[in-house]
Amino acid sequence: MKYVTLPVLLATALLVQSTAGAQESTAANSTDKARDALAKKEGEGDQSALLKETLTAVDKQYSLIRKGKYQFTYDLNYSYIGQEKIVTDYTAEGLTLFEIENVSSHVVTNTLSVDYGVLDNLTANVTLPVIGKYAEARGSNNTSFSLGDMVLGARFQPWEARRDTANFTALTNLRLPTGRSPFKIIAGSGEATGSGVAALSVGMNVNRIVDPVALFGSVSLTASAPATGLNQVNGTRVLNRVAPGTQFGFGMGFAYALSYGISTTMSFQGAISQGSKLRFADGLNVKTASQTSAILNFGMGYRMSPKNTVNMSVGIGLTADSPNFSVGLNMPLAF
Incomplete structure (x- = not known):
């Protein structure tokens, strides 16, 4: 039988203890690394906050800004309209003109939009568009580049926004006829860049976050003054x-955050719109047919920083009264 001395026993115990400690340390380091890898980076926020930001980026009419703060946004949009119009004219003898006219417009x-926080739950907005328009009709080309209709608006949140509940935002817009009126354009002198009449819109937006999707919808009513x-x-x-008819607008959609840098939307x-009433100098009164427009939009957002997201969208017209398609870019401006 062999005997083991006390020093050998102590040395063996220390070796075992050291090996166990090293293994525990290695396991702890691996756990820490895994935790760090899965943890959210600084500025990413939780999923609910990310979805709210995604929804805000889709349409800033769903968002409010803090009292005393400014927000500047630039939008670039291109749309194409191609259609065939039936041109007619009536006299005392009856129909004197009938032709099919091919019209295409780019x-x-x-x-440029500027938002200002009047209160924490009230935001004022000014929108100033500059429009370039090129149209082809009857073998002639018309080009215009001028100011469009300026819009003054306000958004009000009557109740505090809460998680897991529907959030409502009331809005109103006053459109001013600062663009070139379609009722004052002489044939061959260019294209209209405005509506030609003032209009007042009121509406309500609603949104709710249902992880991992943000749902939103809106309704509005627009009444125009006569020209x-x-x-x-x-x-x-x-x-x-010309007395334009009342217009009822509606919309719905959802936003989905694929990651902390990429989001997608569909709306x-x-x-x-009711028909417009036209009055001519000889006393003739005519009412045009009502119009229905519908657009399906697909968008993608890229988050450049925790505060700035650039959004791109493509719209497809679904009715004859809608643009054939449109392409848009929305991005915040920092000064």
Whole structure:
């Protein structure tokens, strides 16, 4: 039988203890590294905050800014409209003109928006568009580049936003006829870049975050003032007055954050407009047919920084009264 001395026993115990400690240290380091790898980086925020930011980037009408703060946004949009129009004219003898006219329009809109926080739950907004328009019709080309219709707006949140509940935002917009009026354009002198009339819109937006998706929807009603004192030649008649019909708008969609840097959106926007009432110098009164427009939008957002997200979108027209397609870019401006 062999005997083991006390020093050998102590040395063996220390060796075992050291080996166990090293293994525990290695396991702890591996756990820490795994935890760090899975942890959110600084500035990423939680999923709910990310979805709220994604929703805000989709349409800033769903967002409010803090009291005394400013926010500047630049939008660039291109749309194409191609259609066939039936041109007719009536006299005392009946129909004197009937032809099918091919019309195509290319519209580039540059928009600068400024938001100001009046209160924490009230945001004022000014939108200034500059529009470039190129149109082809009857073998002639018309080009215009001028200011569009300026819009003054406000967004109000009547109740405090809460998680896991629907959040409501009331909005109102006043559109001013600062662009070139379509009722004062002389044939061959360019294209209209505005509506020609003032209009007031009121509406409500609602959104709710249902992880991992943010849902949103909106309804609005727009009433326009009549355009009076006109003297526009239209065929063999002179147009004196135009009263646009009331418009009802609606929309819905969702936003989904694929990661902390990329988000996707899909939305539907529609509008139903009553026919306009036209009055001519010879006393003839005509009401145009109602119009229905609908657009399906697909978008993607790229988060450049914790505070700035650039959004790109493509819209597809679903009715004859809608643009064939549109391409848009939205990005914040920092000064």
